[in-house]
Each structure stands twice: as C-alpha cells, then as structure tokens.
Amino acid sequence: MGACSLVKTGRVSLRESRIRILRRWPQTPRFEVCRFDDCPGLSDNPGLSDNPIQPCIGACPVEAIANRGGIVLIDRETCTACGACVGACPFGAILQDEEGLAWKCDFCGGTPACVPECVTAALTVREA
C-alpha cells in the first residue's frame, strides 16, 4: 500500500493506495484490488457472450471503463461519477475520489510497484 501510493501520489498515503488489505484474524486477510482477467466475466452480457468482460465494464453507463489487453482502465475524462462500477466490482477494488470520480489499480502499465515489495509473494503477476 505504501509502495502503491508512493508511485501514484508521490507520498506514502494508505488511503490513496490502489490496493487495500483488510485483516480478519485469524483468517487470511482480504485483498481489495482489481483481478483484471481473473475477474469473472459476464457470460450473459448481451451481445458479448463470446467475449466475457469484467462486471465494472458492463456496469458503466458511459463506457468509461475498458479492458485494454488484459488491463482494465478507467477513463476519468469520461467518468460521470455515478458510482455504478463501485457496486459492480466483486473485489471492492474501485474507489471514488472526493469529486466522486472512480479510480482503481492500473497495473502500473505492466510492472506493478506493489509486487516486488511483497516479501511473502502473496502478490504475483501471472502471464496471460
């Protein structure tokens, strides 16, 4: 979380981290972060049944969210701050900023800053 916020905002700020960890002792912690292509697609998505997509993409009424080569990205210029994607995400990975605009992990363009920091290798990048 520290590494994430440092890369994205220039400061250590856990509340601005794109990945969040919720402790639930003695169970394993829950990670709130985008799973990208591991996220269950919507098989009944009209017109796209052969091309499963992430729930947030289907939920966005203005097509601000797209899966670009396995990385789900939000176009914040297009986002209308409706919050539909937040509820659609099964992993709690999408947050809204003070203006309501959605933001989430962008995979750091392919080499996520969090992964090398994780000493227990709980975080990995899996080849598509």
Add this chain to the structure above:
Amino acid sequence: MPGSMHDRIIRIDLTNRKVSEQPVDEELGSYLGGMGYGTKILVDEVPPGVDPLAPENLLVLTVGPLTGTMAPMHPQSCVVTKSPLSGTILNSYAGGFLGAEIKFAGIDGLVLAGRASEWVLLLVEDGRVSFHSAEAVMGLATGETEAYMKRLFGPDVRTLSIGRAGEKAVAMASVFSETRVFGRGGAGAVLGSKRVKGIAVRGTRGLEVARPEEFAALVRENMELIRKACAEEYNLVGMFSRVGTGAGMGLVNGRGGLATRNHEYGTFAGAAEIDGFAYAKNFYTRPIACFGCPVHCGMLHTFRRHDGSDSWLRGPEYETMYSLGSDVLNGDPVALAEANQVCEEYGMDTLTAGVAVAWALEMAEEGLLREPGLALSFGDREAILGLLHKMGEREGIGDLLAEGPKRAAERLAAQAGAGVLGRAMQIKNSGFAAWMPRRMKGTGLAFATSNRGACHKRAPIGAEITGQIDMGSTEGKAVLVKEIQDRVNAIFTLISCRFHEFVTPVEVYPRLVAAATGRCVSPAEFLRLGERIWNLERLFNLGAGLGRADDGLPERCYEPIKGESSEGAVFGREEFESMLDEYYEVRGWDREGVPTEAKLRELGLASYRGLAGR
C-alpha cells in the same frame, strides 16, 4: 521544505477538555522524535517526585522521523511517562499500525495531561480530537474495547486501549494496540489514572520525505540487507521471520541460561514443548507483520483451549515463553497461550506479571503465602491462570502482586523476614526479562543499570548468548553496556524496531534521517544524542529518589545457578560492585551514580543539573 516530521504535537488537557497545539521548536527538534521527544517533554514538565498516578504526570505518545515512511522496520510508536511500577522515567514501545496512522494524521505525537472527570475514549482524526463516553466498554478486555471503537468510529481507525488492570491501577498494566503491546513499566495504569480507556486514530493525509530519491535509494539498500538476513538460516532476524521470536529458546536452554523456576535453574526440561519451533509445528497459522515490515516476526497461532473451545493468539513471544513458561515450570504450550491471553484480556505486561507469579509460587511452596481456592505450586495451570486473574482484578493475594514483585516482597518481608526480598527477581520493581545475569554478566549489568529496570532492549544479549563474547566474563562489559545503551537510545528516537539494528550499521540511521527530514546529524552526534537522553533519564530518576542501591541485583544472583549446562554460574558480590564502579566511571558519573558536572556540560545538559536534587 517538506519532511517526514510535521513539527506539531497535540496536547490534550483531560481535566478541562482542552486541546491545543504545540509547535516543535528547534531545541525539541534536535531530539529527533520518539523517545527523544518523550523524554525531553516529560523531564521539562513533570517534577521527578510526582506520584505517577497523579494528574500532574504526563503520558507522551510519539512517533519518529521514519515512522510511516517506506523505511522498513519502523512501525512502532513510543510512550513516555513516569512509571507507577518502577518510579522511574519509562519509555515503552508497541509495533503494529498505530505509529504510521499517527503520522498520517499530520502530527508527531500526543501529550495527555490531567485527569478526565468521566472515563473517556479519544478520537484523533487528522489532528482533531474529540471526547467520547467510555461507559459502554468499562471493564471490558483490550480486544473488546478496540473492537467497540472500530464499530463506533469506523473500521479504518487504529487503536490503543487498556483492560481492567489499567482501570484498577495494577502497577504492571500495559497499553495494548491491536495485539501489539506497550508492555513494560505500567503505562496502562497511567492511562487509567487519566481515565482514558482507549484512543482511536485516523490519519488520511499522506506523508512526504525531504529528499525522495536519496531516501528511496537508502530504503532499497536497507531492504536488501533485511531480506538477505531473512533468507539466512542462522541469522537471528531470519529465524524470527520464519519461526517468531521464540526461535532461540533451544540455544538459550542449551547454554544453561534459560531462567527456570523463579531463576533457580538455568535449564528447563520442558523447553522443547514450548519454544518457537514447537508452536510452529503444532499451532502455526500465519505470520503477522507490522506496518511495512518484511520480517513479519509476529506469529498467529490457533489452538484448542483446555475448555475445548477454539482460540487464537498472536504469540506468545519469546519473553513470555520464559515468564509464563519456564520460569513458572509451565511446559504446557496451551496453558502458556492461555496465560498470555489472560494478560491480554486484563492488559498486563506478561514479563513482570509472570515474575510476580513465579515469586508467589515459590513463596507458597515454602509455606509463606496462600490463597483460598488455589493450590499454589509451580507448573500448575490453575494456579498460574488463577494468580493472573487475581492480579488483574486486584483480588486477594492478587492485590499484593499487582504492586509489582519488589513492593509485594517488601510487604511479605515484614512478616516473613528479608530473605523473601532476594527471591523477587526484579530491578527497580520491574520483573527480569528472560535472561540470567549470573550466566550473562554484561546483560546483568545492563539489567541493573537500566533506567526503566531489568530491561532487555539495551543489553548485549545476542553477543553473549551466541558466544561472540565470553558471557561469563565481566571484562570490557561496562564499556560495551554503555555503548549499547547509548546506541539503542539513539535509534529509539527514530523508534526503529530493536531487531532493525541487528542488521543495519548504525551509520545508516543519520543518513535515513537526513533524507527523510532534511536534518543533518553526524553519526557521532547521533550516538551522543543517545547518551544525552540516557543522562537526562538518570537525572530524572535521581530526582525521583533512586540511587546506587537501586542499581543492584536481587540476592539470588549471588547464589550459583542450578541445573546442567549452567556450571554453577554465579555473580560475586564484589565482582558485581566493581563492575558497577567501572560502569559509573565509563559514564562519567561519580561513585553514587550521579553525573558529574563535566559530563553534563559535555552533553549540553548543564542546565539540568538541579534535577537530580543532589
């Protein structure tokens, strides 16, 4: 220039419910943070003779320049107050996530003064303080209190709390923070005397450092060192990373230094049942790390209690494996975990509580103490748990033990003779940590001269127990102990985890500070700061009425250790006293342990000379 310190401390006057802001001036700033800030504020504002439980005592909660940054192994926060256990100035530390949260709240610490008219919970949100009724959580355990605060204030707050022991002014009451503990010295009783049941902190601001690139490079380099240590089989930090702090018990036992049966023996037959490897094998569930730490020495153990219920515990830590294990002849890992849980529920230091229990069991076996309903004998689960419960409740014999081993023994001595005093394994009323002065003489000197009593954080433990230096010799130990005390005091201004210094060269700290805060300190000045703080603490303790007689060992240390592997290790009385003389001399103190004027001038403390009152 942005830096990792905010130069802003929040002061809370509980008596008048007034909150004010204290800017950090250049003089306080030169103490860097953490223990430095706490000591300076306390010594400047609290008369040494004050009753620790009076409203005039302060409780200072601080963080350091590396807290909340990406520097690994800097999660801790620090409490400084006058101890109701030892009557000395106290500094106590807890890991977890509270330290970083305080930093993210835009402050460098809190100063609590006075006494609330009603029991309160405090919420500190980005530096704003609000008062809330603690009525609903009075009498509740630390974990329950913290869960309540998270329900009341939101799940994202970080918390600290006291249990019933803190409410009832039990002298070894601790402050808990999400299973991490400000363990030693009774800070929980001070918080209780102020009628503060818990504090929740929410920080939503980010933290910047003064020189980001330089800092990032230093952090990368330091992280590499730590990861390398974690990967090494026989590296202590590596063993902590894999097994937890209980990893070393076999080694200590093998060298006849595992305090057993109230420090009578140096070996424990049941050690293999209760050491870190035994817990790892039978109860290990997952590691728990503090903020940003690659070592994750906290081990979560799940187990079935003797009543058949399933339960979990983060721990026990090594020191508890001794105090509620070998020292009370308890070789049952479940009973040990249960005893640890009782301390967690009531909010008590497992070390001093265990030492008090061990002393009580020995006294009972000699027919000098009894408690209706409890068959007091070593190794008896019911007796150990029962005594801890009674201490937490201040019931029956527990009321006596709740005063700490020294004061309890002094009271018993009035009827049973002075012999019982020498069986209370304490220094300044603070229970021995898990090490035997007779076996490890440098560590013995460190225990005796510690400003907070029987302290294991500033002792040459690693060097002695691993055989790097001859543990039975006194030669060169006075110099060594002084150096360690000063060095650890210095790194505790940054609140580095004690284990961080095991793998990090001391020169690195000033470089990290400079990159984080922009404040330049040379390595020599950094160590000198540690020495200055040590002397400031000493002056306070002298002013509180302590002196050379309080830097002594209990009588048992002058009798040979029993048991195989200990080889009858013993301290000669003269041997110890001459070691103490040498130590005072190395420190630049007179034969009574009072810092000389020349030493105080050298350290820039001339204006504090009157503090000692002599």
